[in-house]
Amino acid sequence: MSKYLIVGAGALGCLYAAELARAQQQVYLLVRDTQANIQTRELAYTRIDGTQESIQVQALDTPAWRQQAPTWAATFCGIILATKAQDALASVQALAPQLPPQVPVLLLQNGMGSQQAVAQYLGGQHLVLAASVTEGAYLKAPFSPVHAGRGVLRLGAFDPEQTKAQDAAQAWVRTWPTAHLKCIYAQDIHPWLWQKLAINAVINPLTLIYNCPNGELMQHLPQVRLLVEELQTLLQSLAIQLPCTDLQTCVQEVIQATAGNISSMLQDQRAGRPTELAYISAYVLACAKQVGLTLPAHVRLYQQAQACLAIKD
Ligand SMILES: NC(=O)c1ccc[n+]([C@@H]2O[C@H](COP(=O)([O-])OP(=O)(O)OC[C@H]3O[C@@H](n4cnc5c(N)ncnc54)[C@H](OP(=O)(O)O)[C@@H]3O)[C@@H](O)[C@H]2O)c1
Structure with missing residues (x-):
């Protein structure tokens, strides 16, 4: 024992x-x-x-x-x-x-x-x-x-x-x-951590701003694709190879497999608890900054998510 x-x-x-x-x-x-x-x-x-x-x-x-x-x-x-x-x-x-x-x-x-x-x-x-x-x-x-x-x-x-x-x-x-x-x-756990981070960086703040279960993000596929493309550019700059072969497919599969779920970020926001936004979206943006990239779709999403959470800066 x-x-x-x-x-x-x-x-x-x-x-x-x-x-x-x-x-x-x-x-x-x-x-x-x-x-x-x-x-x-x-x-x-x-x-x-x-x-x-x-x-x-x-x-x-x-x-x-x-x-x-x-x-x-x-x-x-x-x-x-x-x-x-x-x-x-x-x-x-x-x-x-x-x-x-x-x-x-x-x-x-x-x-x-x-x-x-x-x-x-x-x-x-x-x-x-x-x-x-x-x-x-x-x-x-x-x-x-x-x-x-x-x-x-x-x-x-x-x-x-x-x-x-x-x-x-x-x-x-x-x-x-x-x-x-x-x-x-x-x-090497880091590619797995990054894969989960990448998926979360798309799904969690999007469900927050649309106030919807994961599955409804299928109605926002152009935005999902753009966010994933930016993450792929970042991962390439950081020389990180994810375990999955295609992040676009992977993100959409997770959206569909968890269609009825309310993301943890949205659950936390609804319950008035602090969210993990700083460790998801802000972390992605900080890494992008370090390699001289701006990720406009993620910046916009982060700002919208912050507005939902009424975070001032
Ligand atoms: N739940 C899932 O399905 C799932 C799946 C994959 C990954 N995760 C990740 O796993 C982590 C935990 O998730 P969760 O859903 O279990 O979160 P949670 O339900 O919010 O549980 C976290 C717990 O930690 C307690 N806590 C915080 N600081 C503490 C301290 N100093 N001493 C003792 N207890 C303390 C909290 O207490 P208070 O409530 O008093 O703050 C709360 O009970 C998160 O990073 C989440 O993203 C969760």
């Missing part, structure tokens, strides 16, 4: 907690509560086939982690960071003084920029792994995760040159205890 710490009791954090606990692993879920003790929490889990199950995990908050960590932290086989991108660095900083460098930290965040911030903060001693996740999950109530779409957790060393992190990524996949959530090793 291995011991996992999952940071963030949101949709993905609770999904992974539920499935790891079902696979008889010891799961500790780091929550934002204020009770500084470790407590048993019930997850009301809805599996992909619609069946429901009540699953027990251990929940704790940051003060409890700090209290226990000196004698305890090194016994974890891995830490899964399941916060939104904008919370990733702060959540690692809260744990960091008691984060043993030999325990791998797996980053699940969408978009890019938060992984770099965490890796830079932790420095070269820590084993930082990054993932591209295509599972679909949401919370129907606190601690009530619903597995809504089957996907894959693809992970690799955030720094592919760091041999120890590569070894840790391979070991993570080799020892992954549940077949219900697929886990695959990527020798």
Whole structure:
């Protein structure tokens, strides 16, 4: 039995907690509560086939982690960071003084920029792994995760040159205890992160400005094509080769496969929560700027998305 710490009791954090606990692993879920003790929490889990199950995990908050960590932290086989991108660095900083460098930290965040911030903060001693996740999950109530779409957790060393992190990524996949959530090793995770970023950079802000489910973007195909063309120019300038053979086809396939979904960005906006726009559109535009490109369609879309979110600058 291995011991996992999952940071963030949101949709993905609770999904992974539920499935790891079902696979008889010891799961500790780091929550934002204020009770500084470790407590048993019930997850009301809805599996992909619609069946429901009540699953027990251990929940704790940051003060409890700090209290226990000196004698305890090194016994974890891995830490899964399941916060939104904008919370990733702060959540690692809260744990960091008691984060043993030999325990791998797996980053699940969408978009890019938060992984770099965490890796830079932790420095070269820590084993930082990054993932591209295509599972679909949401919370129907606190601690009530619903597995809504089957996907894959693809992970690799955030720094592919760091041999120890590569070894840790391979070991993570080799020892992954549940077949219900697929886990695959990527020798270079960056093309996968970029592919997810590119897809998100088209779909998420478009669904925000049109206030529509993903599938309705098929009514805006000329705009989708233009946005993808600009991304292809950027990827070429950055010498990034995506795993998919054709990004245009790939984006349209995702739109069709997720036609009924409300994108996470639109869900967040509707719920009045911060979005990951800065780690998606703004990150793309910052990369373009670095290589001397302007991406007019993305600039316009970013401005429209900001207006929807009532962001001032
Ligand atoms: N859900 C999906 O289907 C899916 C699929 C692929 C990728 N992703 C990506 O995975 C990441 C997580 O997504 P999600 O949907 O699970 O988000 P979410 O439902 O918003 O969950 C994030 C959770 O992290 C908690 N959190 C933030 N900072 C924390 C801290 N310092 N300590 C403890 N908990 C903290 C949040 O608490 P508060 O609510 O109190 O802020 C929230 O419960 C995102 O980057 C998302 O884009 C999600």
